[in-house]
Each structure stands twice: as C-alpha cells, then as structure tokens.
Amino acid sequence: MIADRWTRGGMIAVSFLGMGLASIVSGFASGPSSIVLALAVIGIFAAIYHPVGIPWVMRLAPKNPGKALAINGLFGGMGVGVAALTAGGLIDLVSWRAAFVVPGLVSLGVGAVMFAMLRRGRIAEPGNSAPDSQPGEGRSGMLRGALLILATGFVGGLVYQSTQAVAPKMFEVRLEAFLDGSTAGVGAVVFAIYVMAGLGQLVGGWAADRFSWKRAYLLAWCIHMPMLWFAASAGGPFLIFAIFMITVAGTGAIPAEALLFARYTPERHHGLIFGFRYVLALGSAPLAIQFIAFVLERTGEFAWIYWMLGMAGCLTLIGILLLPPVSGRRASPIEATPAPAE
Numbered sequence: 544m545i546a547d548r549w550t551r552g553g554m555i556a557v558s559f560l561g562m563g564l565a566s567i568v569s570g571f572a573s574g575p576s577s578i579v580l581a582l583a584v585i586g587i588f589a590a591i592y593h594p595v596g597i598p599w600v601m602r603l604a605p606k607n608p609g610k611a612l613a614i615n616g617l618f619g620g621m622g623v624g625v626a627a628l629t630a631g632g633l634i635d636l637v638s639w640r641a642a643f644v645v646p647g648l649v650s651l652g653v654g655a656v657m658f659a660m661l662r663r664g665r666i667a668e669p670g671n672s673a674p675d676s677q678p679g680e681g682r683s684g685m686l687r688g689a690l691l692i693l694a695t696g697f698v699g700g701l702v703y704q705s706t707q708a709v710a711p712k713m714f715e716v717r718l719e720a721f722l723d724g725s726t727a728g729v730g731a732v733v734f735a736i737y738v739m740a741g742l743g744q745l746v747g748g749w750a751a752d753r754f755s756w757k758r759a760y761l762l763a764w765c766i767h768m769p770m771l772w773f774a775a776s777a778g779g780p781f782l783i784f785a786i787f788m789i790t791v792a793g794t795g796a797i798p799a800e801a802l803l804f805a806r807y808t809p810e811r812h813h814g815l816i817f818g819f820r821y822v823l824a825l826g827s828a829p830l831a832i833q834f835i836a837f838v839l840e841r842t843g844e845f846a847w848i849y850w851m852l853g854m855a856g857c858l859t860l861i862g863i864l865l866l867p868p869v870s871g872r873r874a875s876p877i878e879a880t881p882a883p884a885e
Contacts, residue, residue: 551599559654561588566647570640594818612798613748620741684867688807695859700827703793713845717778740790747795756799761863763796768856775849
C-alpha cells in the first residue's frame with residue numbers, strides 16, 4: 544500500500560535497510576527472546592519485496608516482462624542456495640553471530656546505494672498507467688480474472704509445497720534400490736532437481752513473451768497435471784523424471800501467472816493487491832504439510848497425495864480456461880488498451 548502512494552524503488556531500499564539493521568541486531572542478540580524478535584523484524588522487511596518488486600520488474604520491462612520475471616526468479620532461487628553456503632561458511636570460519644552481521648552489513652550497503660541512486664535519478668521509477676484497464680469483459684471480467692488467478696495460484700503453491708515436502712521421503716522409499724540406500728544420493732537428487740528446475744522459469748518467461756499469457760499458463764498446467772498422476776505410481780529414474788517435470792512446470796507457470804494477475808488488477812493498487820496474493824501463497828505452505836500428514840495417516844501411501852493433487856490440477860485447468868481473454872504478447876501487463884480476444 545505504501546509503495547502505491549510513494550515509490551517502489553524507495554520501498555525496496557527500505558526493505559534492504561530494515562533487513563540489514565535487523566540482521567545485525569540478531570547477531571548481537573543475548574537470548575532467545577531477542578533473537579526471535581529480531582528475526583521477526585527481518586521477516587517483516589523481507590516481506591516487502593514480493594508485493595513491490597514483482598510489479599516493479601514488470602513495469603520496467605514492458606517489451607519482455609516474462610523474460611524479466613524469469614531472470615528475477617532464477618536469481619532469487621540462486622540466492623536461497625548461496626545463502627545456505629554463506630551462512631555455513633561464516634559459522635565454521637567465525638561464529639554464528641557473523642552469519643547475521645556480515646549479510647546485514649551487505650544488505651545495509653545495498654539499501655544505501657539504492658537510496659543514493661534514486662535521489663540522483665539513476666534508477667528508473669516509472670509512473671502509474673491508466674488505473675482502469677479492462678480486459679475482455681470490463682470490470683466484471685477483471686474481477687473474475689483476478690479471483691481465478693488467485694485460486695489457481697493457490698493450488699499451484701499447494702502442489703509445489705506438497706511435492707517439495709514429500710519428494711525426499713518418497714525418493715528414499717522408492718529409489719532405495721536405484722540409489723543403493725544412500726541418503727546422500729537422495730539429497731543429491733533433490734538438490735539437482737530443484738536447481739535444474741529453476742531453468743523452468745526461463746522457459747516459462749520465453750513462452751509468456753512469445754505467446755499469450757493465458758496459453759503459456761495453460762501449457763504449464765497441461766504438463767503439470769499428467770506428471771502428478773504419473774508420479775503417483777512411478778519408480779526409479781521415471782520418478783526422478785516425473786518430479787523434475789512437475790517442478791519445471793510449476794516454476795514455468797510463475798511468469799505467466801504474475802503477468803495475468805497484473806493485467807486483471809488496477810496498476811495503481813498493485814502493491815496492495817500483490818501483497819494480498821503473497822499472503823495467500825504463504826498460506827499454502829502450512830496447508831500442504833497438514834494435507835500430507837492427513838493423507839499419509841489414512842492411506843499410508845504417497846500415491847494418494849499425487850492422485851489428489853492431480854485432481855486439483857484438473858480444477859486449475861478449468862479455471863484457466865474460464866479466464867477472460869487478455870493480451871499477452873510483447874505488451875505491457877498494465878496497458879490501458881484492451882486487446883482482441885484470443
């Protein structure tokens with residue numbers, strides 16, 4: 544909401560400064576309570592990024608928004624991996640406090656540089672476009688499209704979180720002979736799948752820029768759904784392939800999904816609306832854990848998890864088909880002029 548009234552770049556700079564200060568405070572914490580409080584503050588400032596940064600990226604790349612979102616997401620995934628290596632290295636070489644203080648100093652530096660560049664006009668800060676763009680069926684079409692994207696995105700998050708949580712144990716059980724019972728082998732397979740699957744965002748971004756966003760989104764789920772059912776009974780290298788394709792399809796759907804959501808919502812309120820979308824997406828993580836526990840407790844089988852997720856995928860396909868027609872080929876996601884129907 545603040546970004547809608549102020550500047551997106553300024554809010555990202557505030558995010559870095561806040562995370563940096565809170566991280567440094569965490570490094571000097573003297574007890575569990577102070578650490579918990581400092582970590583909570585880190586989370587508050589880190590949460591600024593998605594509702595502010597994603598619309599900003601799309602706004603700055605009107606000709607190739609899918610590619611821009613894909614590259615942004617790829618670097619985000621790499622950051623998670625590098626963070627684990629950095630924290631482990633600092634803990635081994637210095638102490639656990641350094642694992643908070645050093646990244647905090649880096650974050651402070653980035654925030655300060657951003658503020659300086661914003662003041663000098665070195666960072667682009669485009670204004671809002673017309674607030675009432677109405678694809679397809681006008682305001683009712685926008686509302687229907689936004690609600691359908693929220694619903695399909697929630698299901699996508701549930702599928703991703705569920706498969707990410709259950710895949711290691713599933714590999715351990717079904718790939719025991721294939722990996723010769725090696726726990727390290729299971730970890731290596733999971734690591735390789737999720738690192739390589741990050742490239743799915745690049746493919747999804749390319750598809751979103753080349754075709755309509757709706758078609759790119761539909762294609763991702765047309766791959767997603769049958770692979771979920773295939774994984775239910777697959778084993779050996781076929782299971783690895785199925786989980787890989789599920790992850791690729793899940794990450795590949797992200798650029799088109801974000802672009803569609805931006806197109807169905809008023810640009811002047813993107814900070815607030817994308818914030819709500821992010822909160823809804825976060826809600827899929829605890830629900831996924833509860834879902835896995837519920838199914839395993841009653842069936843004792845991984846297969847039912849994937850069968851049920853595949854059924855949810857069917858509903859998602861129907862939701863995508865019901866989306867109002869919208870432009871989506873080398874056009875800004877927030878253009879005011881409606882595009883012809885697909």
